[in-house]
Amino acid sequence: QKEVEQDPGPLSVPEGAIVSLNCTYSNSAFQYFMWYRQYSRKGPELLMYTYSSGNKEDGRFTAQVDKSSKYISLFIRDSQPSDSATYLCAMSLSGGSNYKLTFGKGTLLTVNP
Amino acid sequence: GAVVSQHPSRVICKSGTSVKIECRSLDFQATTMFWYRQFPKQSLMLMATSNEGSKATYEQGVEKDKFLINHASLTLSTLTVTSAHPEDSSFYICSARAAYTDTQYFGPGTRLTVL
Numbered sequence: 001q002k003e004v005e006q007d008p009g010p011l012s013v014p015e016g017a018i019v020s021l022n023c024t025y026s027n028s029a030f031q032y033f034m035w036y037r038q039y040s041r042k043g044p045e046l047l048m049y050t051y052s053s054g055n056k057e058d059g060r061f062t063a064q065v066d067k068s069s070k071y072i073s074l075f076i077r078d079s080q081p082s083d084s085a086t087y088l089c090a091m092s093l094s095g096g097s098n099y100k101l102t103f104g105k106g107t108l109l110t111v112n113p
Numbered sequence: 114g115a116v117v118s119q120h121p122s123r124v125i126c127k128s129g130t131s132v133k134i135e136c137r138s139l140d141f142q143a144t145t146m147f148w149y150r151q152f153p154k155q156s157l158m159l160m161a162t163s164n165e166g167s168k169a170t171y172e173q174g175v176e177k178d179k180f181l182i183n184h185a186s187l188t189l190s191t192l193t194v195t196s197a198h199p200e201d202s203s204f205y206i207c208s209a210r211a212a213y214t215d216t217q218y219f220g221p222g223t224r225l226t227v228l
Contacts, residue, residue, distance in 0.1 A: 008154075032215055043119075043206050043219035044157070051215075088156060092215070099145060099210055101217060103156040 003027055006089055006104025015113050019076040023089035023104045026070065030091040030102075033065050035074045038086045038106065047087075048074065079111045116140055117209050119220035126197055127228055134192045134223045136207030142187035143209035147217060148180070151204040163190055197227045 006023045013019055021035075032051055036044035048063040050056045056063045062075040072091075076083055086106040092099055116139040126132050136146060145164050149157040161177075163169040163184035171177045179201075181193040190209075194201055204224050208217040 006156075034216065036219070041204070041222070041224065043117075043208075043221045046216055046218065049216050099215060099217070100147065100159055100162055101157075101208075105156045 003102050004089065004091065004104045007107055008105050010108040010110060012110045012112060013079055015079060015081060015111055017079050017111070019079050019083070019109060019111075020073060021076075021087050021089075021107050021109070022071060022073040024069075024071050025091060025102075027093075027102075028067070028070065029093050032092045033063070033072050034090045034092075034101070035061075035063055036088040036090060036103075037083075038088060040085075044088055081111050081113045084110045115211070115218040117143075117207065117218050117220040119207055119223050121223060122221060123224045123226075125226045125228065128198050129196055132194045132197055132225060134194075134205055134207075134225075136190045136192070136209070136220050138188045138209040138211075138218075141209075141211045143190075144187065144212045145210045146184055146190040147208045147210070148182060148190075148192050149206045149208065151206060151222075157206060160192075194225065197225070199227045201225065202227045 004025045035048040038044040053065045053067045060077045064073040086108050088106045089104040090101040118137045120135045148160045151157045160175045161169045161171045163182050165184050169182035184190040206222040208219045210217050
């Protein structure tokens with residue numbers, strides 16, 4: 001079993017739709033959870049960053065973490081064609097030298113106008 | 114803020130040559146920099162972690178003599194792919210972490226093609 005599982009998609013939605021992306025993980029020691037957006041042939045861009053369980057909202061984006069289920073989600077409201085990209089979940093252990101990120105494979109999202 | 118640059122963005126070289134990739138944090142001091150490799154339609158795989166002024170820590174399976182990492186200052190890390198071969202062709206991405214944050218900021222990546 002991989003440490004982080006993410007459905008690679010592809011996921012295709014019409015403009016304005018609500019998009020739900022998610023990852024599951026096996027290591028209960030993960031404390032920090034992130035979502036990155038990566039456009040083709042570009043480096044990942046940090047979208048959301050959460051610590052431990054709970055919700056976090058930023059504009060059209062909402063990140064949820066459920067540590068009891070080892071499940072994290074990213075919701076995109078009112079999706080736009082510019083949201084078309086690969087979305088990567090990432091997580092890391094807490095503190096000290098354990099800052100290395102473990103990534104999911106990424107979900108390719110296409111928002112159609 | 115939190116901008117990370119990489120140079121070059123794309124490089125094509127002959128088999129057997131060495132290639133150096135630079136990673137710079139432009140507006141913050143990076144106590145730790147990370148180097149990743151990404152194959153097509155695959156996720157990022159961490160290669161090594163480097164702290165300024167000390168030797169890099171390599172992930173299992175990554176040849177330290179082949180992928181030389183130098184973190185000479187708080188704003189610059191370099192990755193040198195020595196004696197590159199076609200199987201080293203990949204997208205190499207660096208990231209940098211500032212002392213005051215747990216998040217990593219990524220560079221735009223370098224596409225290496227070895228003929």
